Amino acid sequence: MKSSRASLSSILQPVFSLRRPAFCSAAPPKPQTPLHLRPPAFRAALSDLQRWQAWAKTQASSVGSTFSALDGGPDSSLLLRELNWLVEDAVEHPALLSTENKVTAEVAIRAQLEEMYELWRQRIEERRPFQYVVGCEHWRDLILSVEEGVLIPRPETETIVDLVDHAVKADEELREGLWADLGTGSGALGIAVARILGGGGRVLAVDLSPVAAAVARYNVERYCLEARVSVRVGSWFDPLKDVEGELNGVVSNPPYIPSKNIHSLQAEVSRHEPILALDGGADGMDDLIHLCHGAASMLKPRGFFAFETNGEIQSKLVLDYIQNEMEGSFCRLEIVSDFAGIQRFVTGYKA
């Protein structure tokens, strides 16, 4: 199963990088169930599970600060915290693990013990992102299913939802009507924005990758938002031709990393996450520029947009571009920083 997915993505990747809509004749891929949602169908002796935990702790501790010195990866203390979360997701009653003296007790787990060893080995040795290991990412107040082929939503991106919240509170008319999340990935922004808008709003969540679209649909269903979030497959605004000029808002976390930086990324990212969602072309601006033009034609007057960027330099470039090359298209432009103080988002309103 896993190998077929790997080969699928390797076949699709060249297609994606040419930025043409992927044509996929096969049935849509079936999303994986996150570990914490699987039934606790397996049993292990408490002592065996404790032995696994002790082994995993040793593995985590032996990492020290090697990864963080190498490429900014996780250090031991973070890995140990992740290990606790893995236990939380995999074990039906995690508290049992910290009990002593019940040597004979059995514990219900959601994966075979052998798989637990394999999962943690992948985390440490292959630097497989923790979120792929457990099949989910806690993002804002959501728990989103993620898997290989889908970008893991970043904490920074949570801020876009707050920006939308402010925008609709300042202009309640924006709340009622259509919004778009472009390059939705796991569906994170689309789902969170729909929850902010409330019953009167609808979100069109777009992604080029059929794997991402399938995962986004699964997440939409998990939050019972089928009526308010529609997932469409295609490149950026292509699948939205029918609603041109009708959008109240556009949000996106597009690929924005300059191509030359891709190979030096943290191993979790460069080895495991979809390059489609990361590589923004020579200066990382290709998709952002495309989005700015798209937003200008797709938004209603006074419609709102918020885009994530690579940081200070790119935010300024995007702002300059809009002001100079697209004069008169947008107003009330702003650069907003993330919680690390990095100028991360560009927002504005259609004139």
Next chain:
Amino acid sequence: MWSLIQKRVCRKIQLHSSIIRSCLLNSVSEHQFYYSSSPACNHTAPRSAIGAKKFNGLFSSFDAKWRGSSFMRFLSSQAAAEASTSDGLTVGGIIANNWVIYDENESDWKSHAAAIAQSIHLIKKRLRWKKLISKLEVLSKELDKPDLWDGPSHAGKISREHGSVVGKMKEVNAFEQELFEHIDMIKLAREENDAELESESLNALLVLRRHLKEKELEALLAGEHDLCPCFIEVQAGAGGTESMDWASMVMQMYKRWAENRHFRVSAVEEIPGELAGIKRATIKVDGDYAYGYAKAEVGAHRLVRISPFDSNKRRHTSFASVAVIPILGDDFSHVQINESDLRIERYRSGGPGGQHANTTDSAVRITHIPTGVTASSQNERSQHQNKASAMAVLQSRLDQLEIVRQAQINAEHTQSLTDINFGSQIRSYVLHPYRMVKDHRTEYEVSDPDSVLQGDVDGFILSFLSASLDKDIEDD
């Protein structure tokens, strides 16, 4: 237990028509009996508590009327008075008799009665009975004002407070009454030579004695916010790895303590030391009276031992300071926090972030700029939740500052637990050259540091709470 006695009483009543007569006469004055011992009442008729209680049903319609509007006022004016046995023995009287209190196993009713009287006395003292009575009067007057409900939130507060005061007083009064019922019963049994009834009553007295011993402890936790959950924060003192290790031992001690008490414990923040231990950590402790107990631990905790981190095996003294912050409920008017007064940062920044990094670390630190108070959270799985959790800590910190500020303004406030300086040394844990844990405030000590470090802290907490509260009352 009551049904048993009730059965016995019914049999007795068949035998003693004279008692029935007195019961019928006196059930009318039941509430006076409960709450008053005015001399006039005492002399009009010999009263029987047992009869009064048992015949309650017969007079229920009358009772209902009695319980109407006049009841609260009646309670407030009469609560100061003491109940007594049929021959006029009161709690004060029992204490004045100086009956010897033997071990619980001794079947001596006087010993039980004396222990119970002492407990009642202590509970009343801890509840500040006299203040409670005057508070009740003030609240009752307030409740009687016709325009009270013009301000519903004020009215709600007054009525809740009133209810709580009445509840406390009724409970203690009921204990007194039960005590005298049992004593009367024992006397009756002796008159009748009914050994079975006597032993039943004696047993009931013992049950009451034990129950009141527990209540004594509960009365220690009568503080306004004692019932709340709380945050416990441990910070390593100066001294590098040794004191960071000590701080993590202290944190571990409280985690175990809380778990033993069946409180829910969750980690909010933990800043590990470079080599071992923690620089600082915060846990949330949720359960009834978590704050009431934990507040006794505020201060500096001192460790003396041969440091495992010293290659020369020298003896080291290190400190860890403990802060306890109540998490106040919705009925408390929280300090208003303006979003614009906050600076929210990722705790561990660095690197370009965004798509460059895949990290599960979404720790957040919030600074309240006007006060400089900060709070952080790192143990949640999303930034949003870390922010919410840090905000909760920040809110509690600011609320606590406000409580202290109010208390300083409030002239009534003398010395209380909130005044304790976080830096003042409250307890020493000595592992070398001898082994002992000693509380400097109460002189309470234990010769087995391991058990204390395993979470057995209750002895220290309770001895401190009773010592400080009882001292407080004497200061009044």
